[in-house]
Amino acid sequence: MTIAAEDPMIGRLIDGRYQVKSRIARGGMATVYLATDLRLERRVAVKIMHGHLADDSAFKARFVQEARSAARLAHPNVVNVFDQGQDSDMAYLVMEYLPGITLRDLLKDYGKLTPEQTVDIMDAVLQGLAAAHESGIVHRDLKPENVLLADDGRIKLGDFGLARATTANTASGQALLGTIAYLSPELLTRGVADARSDIYAIGIMMYEMLTGEQPFKGEQPMAVAYQHANDKVPAPSASNPAIPVELDEIVEWATTRSPDGRPENAGILLDKLLQAEKVIRTGSSYQDLSTQQTMVMPAGMLIGSDDETQAIGTGALAGLNRKVPIDNPVAALKEISSTRRSRGFWIFGITIVLAVLGATAGWFFSSGPGSLATIPATAGMAPADAQKLVEEAGFTAKVVEANDSTVAVGKVIDTDPKGGSTITRGATVKIMVSLGPKIVDTPAFAGMTEADAKKKSQELGFKLKDPAEQFSADVTKGSVIAALDGKGQPLPAKYPVGGEVQFVVSLGAIPPVDGLSVADATKALTDAGLVVGATNEEFSDVAKGTVISLAVPEGVVTKGTNVTLVVSKGPDLVTVPNVVGKSIKDAIAVLQAAGFGFATEVDQELWDAKAVRSQSPAGDSQAKRGAVVTISNR
Incomplete structure (x- = not known):
């Protein structure tokens, strides 16, 4: 069993000053360690260039450039660089340590x-x-x-x-x-x-x-x-x-x-x-919209003002104030009578007109167009503000609660009828206040067919995203492997109606290609949507040119993923050294140097006294690399 060695930098004293405590991170050019500056008694971050890059002058120059570039900057939003140097073959950079x-x-x-x-x-x-x-x-x-x-x-x-x-x-x-x-x-x-x-x-x-x-x-x-x-x-x-x-x-x-x-x-x-x-x-760029309040017309702008009414009145009735001549009493009486009749007709006519106008106005404002009003837009408002606005528009407001997946809890979703609609003044308008999204139990989607999972999601009111596909040897093709939320995380036990759901659907197992020719294996994998990027050859007892195995990248494998075919080169045969006539010790050394194992059939008392008299397999024959060669001095 091989045991991974501990990082040799841990505990090391760099340049007689910086005591390395632990490793923080590792990058492409260097590794960063937490260390203690023994001289100033403070924690620092020490960046050490990777050893295999130390001999590359370009990389070393770039490493030193970082120290010089950062050291030129003295700013609260730039990491401070304290020191830079060389300890033996190790280039290092000392920086401010920021826990976080x-x-x-x-x-x-x-x-x-x-x-x-x-x-x-x-x-x-x-x-x-x-x-x-x-x-x-x-x-x-x-x-x-x-x-x-x-x-x-x-x-x-x-x-x-x-x-x-x-x-x-x-x-x-x-x-x-x-x-x-x-x-x-x-x-x-x-x-x-x-x-x-x-x-x-x-x-x-x-x-x-x-x-x-x-x-x-x-x-x-x-x-x-x-x-x-x-x-x-x-x-x-x-x-x-x-x-x-x-x-x-x-x-x-x-x-x-x-x-x-x-x-x-x-x-x-x-x-x-x-x-x-x-x-x-x-939100200053939008505040001007809020200044568009309801305007009150000045008194002078009212249609049918007192001045207009008076002008119309004096003009229409001017003939009633004419002077009547009285030198002829009969004529005077006739004129007066005629004038009174004329005035009566005018009064009667005005009365009729006023009656008609009154009836028309009554119809207009009770059941005609004047009885209608527009419901104000209240979506997103606080309920109290919305209620006040609706009532000021001439309606009866009623606050009700409802679930909504997009409007914040406690804010108005809309009215019923909707804002902007025109209805009879005095009617009841419902102000719907959000309770937030309705939370439902999440079904166990894993294992369902994709069709069943979609149907169930739509019944619950989830918003479906396009499915993701991946190969799986454990889940039947077309069945759901996992269900994810809008951020790509597994769905919790309870989830809001209207929330986004994405299904990961199985493409089935990757086609088996062991034992196939390269051409047949490539076709099978390509038909499945995979890309054969390369082939690697290995020695094997399998016939030369036959696929031994398939190498796929770690993690999720989807359509378009590059895979590698491992193809047999045939057995790894090498020539067995001829050690007959050599001493047992020399024969063993020769066999080991050639990559073979050995077994002995030797009289212990004659170990070095006699040379090798026979070997199996025979010298100069072909055998698999690493095979055991039996030698004997009997």
Whole structure:
């Protein structure tokens, strides 16, 4: 049994000063340890370059560059570098130790962050990056793993191992550095990086923080790189509608494919973020909508005012005030009589008109169009505010409770009839207040057929996502392996109605290919949706050219996964050394050197006295490597 050796660095004293306590993390270029600075009696993080890279001058230069780059920065949001040196063949870097987690750890735990949380973290990151850009330093490897969230609330940017001066903007023929998911189009296509390349990585990080996923995905790194070089990063709100438009605009600006379209440095982007933060936290850009209240018309604007009525009255009845001549009494009496009759007709006519107008108004406001009113929109309001608004509109309000998967508990879902509807004034309007989503028991979906699982989910009101498929030797093809929530986690025992559900459905077992020819095995695997990426050959007792086994990657195997065929090279036959005539000791040495085992048929008292007289298998014959050769001196 082999026992793994303990890390030899634990307990080591580096350069007579730094006592290594434990290992914190291991990366591609170096391992980071927790150590004690014996001189200053403080805990530090010591970064030690991997031994196999120590002889590579380019890697060593890049390692030293990190120390120089970071040491030039004195900023609260950048990890401090205290020391750098060489102990024997070991290059090391001494940094500030920050107990806590990385932004990557936070995203793994929470999936995605709120806009406010994203702004808080990015505020600190951009302040640190702005200090770097002002000092002429480009980070070139921005990603969540390099953002440190200390237990005491500090947020710092670290790992300047790939940093360079902003004037050094070529890749000098080396392979691309940095993490592919955050590399800018110009770095991928031309190997050129400047401060705007860091801005692109910031935009990708913000997208991931807001949505819980990276904008571009692919099974192979080159597929992701191609999308970065050719596709536009989508707006985060397309994945999460709750994201404010201000953050959409920042991500779009930072991830513009052409570097000329991005902010020139982190300081400019920081200013934009601070402006967006004010809008997000105060909602000031939307407050003007709330000022559109019901307006009261001035008295002078009322139709049919007293002035108008008086003008109409004097004009229409002016003839009733005429002077009548009295020199002819008969004529005068006739005129007066005629005038009185005329006045009577006018009064009668006005009375009739007023009666008709009164009846019409009564009909209009009691059962005609005047009796109708529009229900105000109350969705999202507090119940008391909604009730007041409905009653002021002339309705009787009744508050009822209902389940809803999208509206927060205690807020108004809508009214019944719906807001915006026109109904009879005085009617009862129900104000529906959210109780939150209805919680139901989660069925045991695992083992159901996909059709049965879908039917059951729809009956319970779950929102189904497209299923995922994977090969399984234990679950029948077409049956559910697992049921996941909207974040890809197993469904809990109870789940809200309207919640997202995704089924993982079995593709059945991977086709067995042992004993098949390479052509037949390749066809069987290809028909199943797998990709035969390579073939490896091994010695075997199986006939040459026959498939011995199938090598698949660890974890989930889906359609499109690359698999490897292990093919027989036939038996591993080698020539047996001829040891007849040699001493027993020499014969054993020769056989072992040739990779064979040995057995002896020797008289112990004549062990060295007699030479080997026979062997089996015979010398110069063919036998499998590692076979046992029996020698005898009898």
